[in-house]
Amino acid sequence: MQRHSTSSPLLALPGAVPAEGVDEGVAAHYGDLFREQRSLADGAGVVDLSHRGVLTVTGADRLSWLHLLLSQHVEQLPPNQATEALILSANGHIEHALYLVDDGTTTWAHVEPGTQESLLAYLESMKFFYRVEAADRTDEFAVVHLPAGSIAPVPDGVAVRETPHGRDLFLPRADLETYASANGPAVGLLAYEALRVEQHRPRFGFETDHRTIPHELGWIGSAVHLQKGCYRGQETVARVQNLGKPPRRLVFLHLDGSEVHLPPHGAEVRLAADGPEGRKIGVVTTSVRHHELGPIALAVIKRNVSAEAELLVETTAAAQEVVVEP
Numbered sequence: 001m002q003r004h005s006t007s008s009p010l011l012a013l014p015g016a017v018p019a020e021g022v023d024e025g026v027a028a029h030y031g032d033l034f035r036e037q038r039s040l041a042d043g044a045g046v047v048d049l050s051h052r053g054v055l056t057v058t059g060a061d062r063l064s065w066l067h068l069l070l071s072q073h074v075e076q077l078p079p080n081q082a083t084e085a086l087i088l089s090a091n092g093h094i095e096h097a098l099y100l101v102d103d104g105t106t107t108w109a110h111v112e113p114g115t116q117e118s119l120l121a122y123l124e125s126m127k128f129f130y131r132v133e134a135a136d137r138t139d140e141f142a143v144v145h146l147p148a149g150s151i152a153p154v155p156d157g158v159a160v161r162e163t164p165h166g167r168d169l170f171l172p173r174a175d176l177e178t179y180a181s182a183n184g185p186a187v188g189l190l191a192y193e194a195l196r197v198e199q200h201r202p203r204f205g206f207e208t209d210h211r212t213i214p215h216e217l218g219w220i221g222s223a224v225h226l227q228k229g230c231y232r233g234q235e236t237v238a239r240v241q242n243l244g245k246p247p248r249r250l251v252f253l254h255l256d257g258s259e260v261h262l263p264p265h266g267a268e269v270r271l272a273a274d275g276p277e278g279r280k281i282g283v284v285t286t287s288v289r290h291h292e293l294g295p296i297a298l299a300v301i302k303r304n305v306s307a308e309a310e311l312l313v314e315t316t317a318a319a320q321e322v323v324v325e326p
Contacts, residue, residue, distance in 0.1 A: 009177040010048045010140075010186050016174035019189050022113050022205060025051040029188030034291040036191035041291070043149025050142035053116025054170060055098075057107040057123070059132035066107060070098070070128055071214065071237070073225035079104040082161035082168075086214060087122065092236025094212050096122075097223070099168065101161040108159045108170050110143045112204050137190045139165045142173045144180070145192060152183035165199060194288040197298055200252050200323045206265065207250060207285040213237070215246040216300060218324045233263055248282065249303045249324035255287070255295040256317040260286040262295055263313045269299050272310035272317060281305050284313055285325035298323075 008026045011018060015031030018024065026048045029036060039045040057066060067075040078258060079102055087096040096119050098109040111119055116136050123134040146152050147166040154160050154169060159169040171179055180186050196203065202217040210268035214224045224237060240246055255263070269282040280300030290296050297313070299320075305311075307326055311318040 008048050008050045010050075010180055013186055016186075017188070019051075023051060023189055025113070027186070027188045028190050030186055032190070033103050033190055033194075036187040037194050037291040038183070039185060040187055040191050040195055041146040042080045043147050043151075045150075045185050045191075046149060046152065046181065046183050047145035047147075047187045047189065047192045048142075048176070049110070049145055049168070049189075049192075050173065050176055051113045052138075052143045053111040053119070054111060054141045054143060055109045055111065055116055055120060055123075055134060057109075057132055058105065059130070061130040062107050062132050063102065065127075065130040065132050067228070069123070069231060071224040071231060071233070072100075073228040074107075075104075075228075077102050077107075080160070080162070082163050085222050086219065086246065087119070088214075088231070088233025088237070090232055092233040092234045092240075093210065094204065094208050094211050094214060094219075097208075099161060101159060106159070108161075108278045110168065110170070113283065115204075137170075140173055141170045142176045144171050146183075147195075155179070165195075165201070167214045189193065190288065191256070193286065194290045194296075197252070197286055197288050197296055198290055198293065200250070200298070202250060202298070203286065207300060212248075212300075213240060215240050215245055216248045216303075216324060217250045230238075245303055245326075246324075247303055248300050248321075249326060250285075251282075251299050251301055252321040252323050253284070253297040253299055253311065253313065253318040254293065254321070255297055255313060257294040259295065259316045262289065263297065263316060267314050269301055269318070270312045272312045276312060276315050278312075281311075 001160045016027040019028040070085035100109045159170040263284045267284040268280045270278040284299045287297035
């Protein structure tokens with residue numbers, strides 16, 4: 001995937017340890033993971049998400065046009081109201097996840113690192129006669145997250161997504177270092193991810209694979225509107241909603257804290273009763289160390305696994321909490 005080529009200036013801060021993989025370019029942490037988590041939980045700190053892609057859509061038809069393409073009802077989206085939406089394949093599989101806000105003249109979206117180029121290509125292919133202009137603004141704007149309860153100011157003219165989990169600012173990239181310095185402490189991505197897992201919030205490319213449908217991750221309602229008009233993949237969404245259940249479901253796992261290492265993405269999940277040689281029933285999608293809960297994870301498992309069943313991640317015992325009902 002194409003990623004923004006420049007590392008964040010916040011990687012020059014004392015103690016900064018770079019993130020890896022798709023999150024390359026920002027800090028995983030600044031030397032004290034649990035302190036950074038507590039800071040976020042207390043409503044303080046700035047999370048550098050400047051590696052994420054930023055797209056804008058302008059033009060008189062922008063909301064009605066996006067309404068035709070997205071899983072979310074955005075035709076009458078009020079100014080400054082945050083929402084999220086998916087782009088699905090014809091078979092209802094998730095292809096993109098967008099975190100949106102419209103400021104009254106421009107629709108802003110941030111997306112997973114490296115996905116903005118393919119998303120923009122798709123949007124361009126669907127313009128037809130609509131009065132819209134879509135643009136990749138990643139080189140100009142950096143996403144910054146302020147936790148819920150933060151009193152850090154939002155600079156004039158900056159688009160902001162206000163959610164129950166905090167605020168996402170679309171900050172001019174040139175202002176990133178100054179803003180973080182004035183409103184810190186800087187908090188690394190691992191702390192942000194730990195709170196995401198605690199809140200059971202799925203992430204595209206982590207909790208998803210090439211066959212994921214929205215029902216499996218609890219994205220119905222928050223990212224998929226069931227009463228809106230036609231969009232690509234709607235038939236699958238409606239059929240599963242009305243006639244059946246998804247084949248898999250997202251779960252939250254409490255992992256045995258005596259294990260030293262965290263299970264990696266893709267680690268196999270089994271029924272504890274079957275032992276480590278038992279049949280695979282799912283995979284870990286994200287695992288983190290939480291400042292209060294200890295080692296926790298999100299996983300996607302077969303829907304028909306009992307909600308009471310004790311699980312095993314590789315050789316680590318795991319207790320499940322239901323996120324998506326069996």
